[in-house]
Amino acid sequence: MSDPAVDVVELLVTAHRYTEDRGLDPDDLPPRYRRVFWTESTEDESSPGTVQRPLHVTEADAKTATGVERPWEAVSDLLFTQREEFSGEISLTQSGMAVEWLLDRVDDDRLRSNPVLAKIADESDEAFEATYEEASDENRPIRADRVWIDALLDEYFDEEEDAEMLDLVTVRAPEEIEMTLKDLVLTDDQEGEIRKLMKAIEHREYLANIGLREIGKLLFVGPPGTGKTTAARALAHELGLPFVEVKLSMVTSQYLGETAKNVEKTFEVAKRLAPCILFIDEFDSVAKTRRSDEHAALKRAVNTLLKSIDDISLVRDEVLLISATNHPDQLDAAAWRRFDEIVNFPKPDREMRADILRVITRQMEIAEFDPDVVADRTEGLTGSDLRLVLREAVLEALTDDRMAITQEDIMDAVSDFEERDNLKNMDMIEGEGAEVPEVAGDGGGEHDHDGHDHSH
Numbered sequence: 001m002s003d004p005a006v007d008v009v010e011l012l013v014t015a016h017r018y019t020e021d022r023g024l025d026p027d028d029l030p031p032r033y034r035r036v037f038w039t040e041s042t043e044d045e046s047s048p049g050t051v052q053r054p055l056h057v058t059e060a061d062a063k064t065a066t067g068v069e070r071p072w073e074a075v076s077d078l079l080f081t082q083r084e085e086f087s088g089e090i091s092l093t094q095s096g097m098a099v100e101w102l103l104d105r106v107d108d109d110r111l112r113s114n115p116v117l118a119k120i121a122d123e124s125d126e127a128f129e130a131t132y133e134e135a136s137d138e139n140r141p142i143r144a145d146r147v148w149i150d151a152l153l154d155e156y157f158d159e160e161e162d163a164e165m166l167d168l169v170t171v172r173a174p175e176e177i178e179m180t181l182k183d184l185v186l187t188d189d190q191e192g193e194i195r196k197l198m199k200a201i202e203h204r205e206y207l208a209n210i211g212l213r214e215i216g217k218l219l220f221v222g223p224p225g226t227g228k229t230t231a232a233r234a235l236a237h238e239l240g241l242p243f244v245e246v247k248l249s250m251v252t253s254q255y256l257g258e259t260a261k262n263v264e265k266t267f268e269v270a271k272r273l274a275p276c277i278l279f280i281d282e283f284d285s286v287a288k289t290r291r292s293d294e295h296a297a298l299k300r301a302v303n304t305l306l307k308s309i310d311d312i313s314l315v316r317d318e319v320l321l322i323s324a325t326n327h328p329d330q331l332d333a334a335a336w337r338r339f340d341e342i343v344n345f346p347k348p349d350r351e352m353r354a355d356i357l358r359v360i361t362r363q364m365e366i367a368e369f370d371p372d373v374v375a376d377r378t379e380g381l382t383g384s385d386l387r388l389v390l391r392e393a394v395l396e397a398l399t400d401d402r403m404a405i406t407q408e409d410i411m412d413a414v415s416d417f418e419e420r421d422n423l424k425n426m427d428m429i430e431g432e433g434a435e436v437p438e439v440a441g442d443g444g445g446e447h448d449h450d451g452h453d454h455s456h
């Protein structure tokens, strides 16, 4: 990415080849080019849009696609480029010469990031390791691009009430997910489940053929802050799938009369965006209402939800369903039965806490940092708590105008955290927690206050 001339010529060569070669489709274009040349479709019902031929590359397009500030200047010296003054279009006068010039200057990594270029290299005499197959496998499909997702949503939600529905559902493109599996410290059990799931998705046709259709409905169970939401999102990133996120408490509380319909809509959105991940957070919030609330609309909503879960299928609809709950005790048998894998998200043990601390602090400089000592002192804290502790340490240091922190800052922040934790605990006892004893242990606070001795 360093040489601007190579970057721009790569784009021109790719655009030229894409225009000429009908055997290539938008999935062969790197996402960074694709989003520039995307057009929403007007007539084709089956697709929200595409990358239409011929591809004309204007200077502005080239700048967006490559990040090169002055694209024409970067290539104007080359013998095989031209610019049309009026439209600002840059193109190749001699594509053969351009290809030769380019292949002399690219490496396998670059080929792997651009299937069109890899195909050109495959056909050339140059000896590269990277192949078109490899590049296409690695390239994210167009269905995972934000532009594709937006176009689909636009098409699907035109009326006002549908726009309201979109308030309940957040759709993320995999490219927008910041924390990946690498940023998460997982238990062996969690890692095993995730590996199993990835294999199952890869071989879903085989599984369907041999009659194994009960895959793709997961329930993540564990206290708040143990990485359930992050893991689900990271999975979307890893698999290159759009991530449709619903907070069930929103769906059930906001538009009471509409709840059943909203639940159905949520599943419809997921089916429209498929293949995708549908993530239902706070899954217990229906279970609760199911028990205590006699409201007919809510009952209908719960039944709709359970039925929707039954009806959706990874094999048929290409929707992977992940639900998460902080309160497994509030789920009844009818709800449990719907899931074919339960993944436990426990509070991290000492070793995991130390690993989480290492991950969180990867980009920080910390004098005398000893994650094991911090881990010893933070029994009962979750990954999310540890993040808060580190943030406090950094902010405290900033108030002293220090841009670096020390082990001592972290230990101080741990003490502060414990103190605040205790205050919150007292709050719980005198406040609303006291009125609803059944949720006092696990309802309002971020942490489990029972059974842990924070002092050492």
Ligand SMILES: Nc1ncnc2c1ncn2[C@@H]1O[C@H](COP(=O)(O)OP(=O)(O)O)[C@@H](O)[C@H]1O
Pocket: 179, 183, 184, 185, 186, 222, 223, 224, 225, 226, 227, 228, 229, 230, 231, 345, 348, 356, 359, 382, 383, 384, 385, 387
């Ligand atoms: N196992 C973990 N490894 C690394 N970071 C973690 C872990 N668990 C939690 N965190 C941190 O805590 C934050 C909140 O976690 P989150 O996924 O929202 O938890 P949950 O959904 O279980 O309440 C995450 O963004 C992450 O930074």
Ligand SMILES: [Mg+2]
Pocket: 225, 228, 229, 230, 281, 324
């Ligand atoms: Mg969460």
